[in-house]
Amino acid sequence: MTIDATKPIDQVLVSDLPTYIRETRTEVNSISALSSVGVTVLSILGGTTSLDIDTDLGTYGVELIKASAVAPVTLASITGGTEGQIKVFVFQDGNITITDGVKSDGKFYLNHTPALSDYSPAQDDILAIANIGGDGAAVNGYWKELFRTTSVK
Numbered sequence: 001m002t003i004d005a006t007k008p009i010d011q012v013l014v015s016d017l018p019t020y021i022r023e024t025r026t027e028v029n030s031i032s033a034l035s036s037v038g039v040t041v042l043s044i045l046g047g048t049t050s051l052d053i054d055t056d057l058g059t060y061g062v063e064l065i066k067a068s069a070v071a072p073v074t075l076a077s078i079t080g081g082t083e084g085q086i087k088v089f090v091f092q093d094g095n096i097t098i099t100d101g102v103k104s105d106g107k108f109y110l111n112h113t114p115a116l117s118d119y120s121p122a123q124d125d126i127l128a129i130a131n132i133g134g135d136g137a138a139v140n141g142y143w144k145e146l147f148r149t150t151s152v153k
Contacts, residue, residue: 003027039064044096046071050106053080053136061085068092074099074118077106081134081141088128091121098127106140111148124151 003024008017038060044051044067051057057065057078067089076099078087098119101107108129110119121127126149134141 036060037062037064039066042067044069044073044075046073048073049075050077050079051075053078053082053085055080057087059085059136063087065089066092067096069095071095073097075108076101077108077140078131078143079106079140080136081106081131081143082136083131083134083141085131085134086128086146087130087143088126089121091123091125091127094120094122096121101142103132103142104140105142106134107142109142109144111145119148121148122151124153125149126151 038058040058040063042051042056042065044056046069048069053059057063059082061084063086065087068091072095074097098108098110098121100110100112100116100119102116103109109132112119119127126147128146128148129143130146131141132144133139
């Protein structure tokens with residue numbers, strides 16, 4: 001739904017106004033959910049292969065994630081993403097590996113060679129990704145790498 005600026009018209013029944021109010025609130029809430037910014041401190045359990053938005057990560061439009069792992073983990077996907085969401089990972093240790101995948105099922109689609117190889121960030125490395133094609137429910141889309149920064153200290 002999109003907000004219809006032509007409604008309600010002047011001759012609408014008063015009993016119809018709550019419907020317009022609810023529709024407008026729903027649309028405003030969905031817009032604000034994608035335009036918000038947040039920070040998540042994430043400690044990933046050993047053996048984890050996928051993260052879930054709303055369980056592990058926030059529903060923010062732009063989210064900074066301070067990620068660490070208590071044991072080595074290899075992440076292959078993030079589920080529940082909505083197109084346009086941006087996640088910026090700041091790795092707190094060297095225990096996390098990201099698997100490069102194909103454009104589906106919430107997989108990471110990274111910018112490095114050789115293609116389909118793992119990325120093993122070190123402490124203080126940064127990886128920024130954006131969701132392409134996700135609807136926040138049944139379709140996860142994929143996570144396209146925007147940039148990465150390697151720590152030199």
